[in-house]
Amino acid sequence: MPPQKNQDHQQQQPSEPSKFGHLPLSTSGPLECALKGTVLLNHPYFNKGSAFTSQERHDFELTGLLPQSVQTLEQQVQRAYEQYSAQPDDLAKNTFLTSMKEQNEVLYFKLLLDHLEEMFSVVYTPTEGEAIQNYSRIFRRPEGLFLNIHDIDRVHHDLSLWGTADDVDYIVVTDGEEILGIGDQGCGGILISIAKLVLMTICAGIHPNRVLPVVLDCGTDNETLLNDPLYLGLREKRARGEQYDRFVETFIRSARELYPKAYIHFEDFGFQNARQLLDRWRPEIPCFNDDVQGTGCVTLAAIFAGLHVSKQKLGDLRMVVFGAGTAGVGIADQVRDAIAEERGISKEEASRQIWLIDKPGLLTAQVEGLSDAQKTYARSEDWSGKETDLLGVVKEVKPNVLVGTSTVPGAFTEEIVRAMASHVDRPIILPLSNPTRLHEAVPADLLSWTDGKALVATGSPFKPVKGPWGPDGKEVEIEVAECNNSVVFPGIGLGGVLCRARLVTDKMLIAAINGVVEFGPALKDETAPLLPGVDMVRQVSVRVARKVIQAAVEEGVATEQGIPKEESELDEWIMEQMWDPVYRPLKYVEAHSASRSAKGELRVVGSLPQRG
Numbered sequence: 001m002p003p004q005k006n007q008d009h010q011q012q013q014p015s016e017p018s019k020f021g022h023l024p025l026s027t028s029g030p031l032e033c034a035l036k037g038t039v040l041l042n043h044p045y046f047n048k049g050s051a052f053t054s055q056e057r058h059d060f061e062l063t064g065l066l067p068q069s070v071q072t073l074e075q076q077v078q079r080a081y082e083q084y085s086a087q088p089d090d091l092a093k094n095t096f097l098t099s100m101k102e103q104n105e106v107l108y109f110k111l112l113l114d115h116l117e118e119m120f121s122v123v124y125t126p127t128e129g130e131a132i133q134n135y136s137r138i139f140r141r142p143e144g145l146f147l148n149i150h151d152i153d154r155v156h157h158d159l160s161l162w163g164t165a166d167d168v169d170y171i172v173v174t175d176g177e178e179i180l181g182i183g184d185q186g187c188g189g190i191l192i193s194i195a196k197l198v199l200m201t202i203c204a205g206i207h208p209n210r211v212l213p214v215v216l217d218c219g220t221d222n223e224t225l226l227n228d229p230l231y232l233g234l235r236e237k238r239a240r241g242e243q244y245d246r247f248v249e250t251f252i253r254s255a256r257e258l259y260p261k262a263y264i265h266f267e268d269f270g271f272q273n274a275r276q277l278l279d280r281w282r283p284e285i286p287c288f289n290d291d292v293q294g295t296g297c298v299t300l301a302a303i304f305a306g307l308h309v310s311k312q313k314l315g316d317l318r319m320v321v322f323g324a325g326t327a328g329v330g331i332a333d334q335v336r337d338a339i340a341e342e343r344g345i346s347k348e349e350a351s352r353q354i355w356l357i358d359k360p361g362l363l364t365a366q367v368e369g370l371s372d373a374q375k376t377y378a379r380s381e382d383w384s385g386k387e388t389d390l391l392g393v394v395k396e397v398k399p400n401v402l403v404g405t406s407t408v409p410g411a412f413t414e415e416i417v418r419a420m421a422s423h424v425d426r427p428i429i430l431p432l433s434n435p436t437r438l439h440e441a442v443p444a445d446l447l448s449w450t451d452g453k454a455l456v457a458t459g460s461p462f463k464p465v466k467g468p469w470g471p472d473g474k475e476v477e478i479e480v481a482e483c484n485n486s487v488v489f490p491g492i493g494l495g496g497v498l499c500r501a502r503l504v505t506d507k508m509l510i511a512a513i514n515g516v517v518e519f520g521p522a523l524k525d526e527t528a529p530l531l532p533g534v535d536m537v538r539q540v541s542v543r544v545a546r547k548v549i550q551a552a553v554e555e556g557v558a559t560e561q562g563i564p565k566e567e568s569e570l571d572e573w574i575m576e577q578m579w580d581p582v583y584r585p586l587k588y589v590e591a592h593s594a595s596r597s598a599k600g601e602l603r604v605v606g607s608l609p610q611r612g
């Protein structure tokens, strides 16, 4: 593209009046800004770098601080992409993107959106896992909110610095205990909160300046971190029990009080805490546990697609889950409820079609120390004299669905997979452990051991697999879906935020699953992936959000006014409120006369220490 001389007349965003009138979260029109000069250039939300127009350079005291050429966002993306491509490896690419986010958010999100398929695995699993493990080493600048268990009395105050009551739509909080499949990462867990929020913006258009990433620093049991002189978090063993409960409760109550509109997303808590927190808060506030509910929803959607291809019914499902932790039991619950609904039977009866395996082997009534959630699935029939390891259970139970959420790489061995395929024509096999190196099996092996018959989806992305599985042994390429909660949590969150749901109900989650299923490529072409890919994320999120909002309205938990009833209008209403990475004209306002806008877009220096 030839360089363009003067882009002053580039129109940054049309501000057509909406047919719905003023929508609370729409972001068209000029952006009020009280910052000037270097402070403005250093503010990631307002900064446009070389794309500031000549007028803005004069109005905001930027002349002399920028080279003369006024460039377009597209030119900036081109330059940024060249810089990104020159990075030596994925972790360096991840670090490059983080620093771009700290400089210019519009450019960061535009770059990501334009190259989403290539960059998704760099800002999310698997590379984000590597960044988290190295947090205290690659740290440059803090982002997010770090709350200290020893300062419970300051939690409310520290949270209050983030904005006013209207400023926050979405909070992702972790305590860092069970990050992806890489265990306790202490305060480095802040990066999973940030990554999930990046996905909320990219996949669902949640405004990047109206979100809050939080890590609850309760210490860490990770010896490597405890012994690392550069570790940035509390250097002590994890607090548990009463002190922990009081800390989390103080956080949630303060967040609710300060930001009553915000939806709270729990991420990567340890198994016991994840469940307890969800059970404790779900009946009271709009909250969601991604590892339990998000994973349950996306996996059920993949299973629906797999059953469609294998021409089996949900009622006939026999599922073995290897790794009965947060995700494994979350999946089991979602599948159990769907079976119960389809067959018109009790949840208890439906749970008989599911076998959970953990470290002691099959979970039976004889296994001690099971949590309440696991006990629901403990087998009561007599297994004495039978093998209760994965191979033994697969041989005995003859499952048509096998799920891996164990973090044990290679656990789905050739023998196990062949045993499964010997009694089911199209086995549905979902190795979901992240990051990539922890998958229970890789698609190439699963397909090769089953002559291309396995219906596979994986927790992290994999390249398509080629093999002689077409008609007459012709070589075909099989694309494997990523079965990650990222397919579904953005749409659920978008729906929850836009309708200002009081609660996130079971029916809203079922509606979300149906939304994903409608986009499943395998429903139209049986050789296609079980779930929609990254290229369709925004469309999927709009559909999921629509379904979630409709269910919330039906259930009486939507509190927003004026939600359209008609589907295409509702889609328009949703899309108008999704944030897009475009530069909007800046309008100067005096700091002292500046009130923070309801959109949280007017940030006065000093009001947001973490982001200013």
Ligand SMILES: NC(=O)C1=CN([C@@H]2O[C@H](COP(=O)(O)OP(=O)(O)OC[C@H]3O[C@@H](n4cnc5c(N)ncnc54)[C@H](O)[C@@H]3O)[C@@H](O)[C@H]2O)C=CC1
Binding pocket: 178, 179, 180, 181, 182, 270, 271, 290, 291, 295, 298, 322, 323, 324, 325, 326, 327, 328, 357, 358, 359, 360, 404, 405, 406, 407, 408, 432, 433, 434, 435, 438, 458, 459, 460, 483, 484, 485, 486
């Ligand atoms: N694809 C997706 O969307 C998601 C994937 N995950 C992945 O699932 C994995 C598990 O995550 P969580 O459930 O949060 O962790 P978790 O720690 O709660 O669960 C893991 C379970 O596997 C069990 N396990 C470990 N070694 C085992 C062995 N040798 N045999 C049998 N069981 C064994 C553990 O005892 C534990 O119960 C992680 O790799 C995580 O990244 C989690 C959430 C979503």
Ligand SMILES: CC(=O)C(=O)O
Binding pocket: 125, 179, 180, 181, 268, 290, 291, 434, 484, 485, 486
């Ligand atoms: C995907 C996700 O949430 C996890 O692996 O924990």
Ligand SMILES: [Mg+2]
Binding pocket: 180, 267, 268, 290, 291
């Ligand atoms: Mg997670």
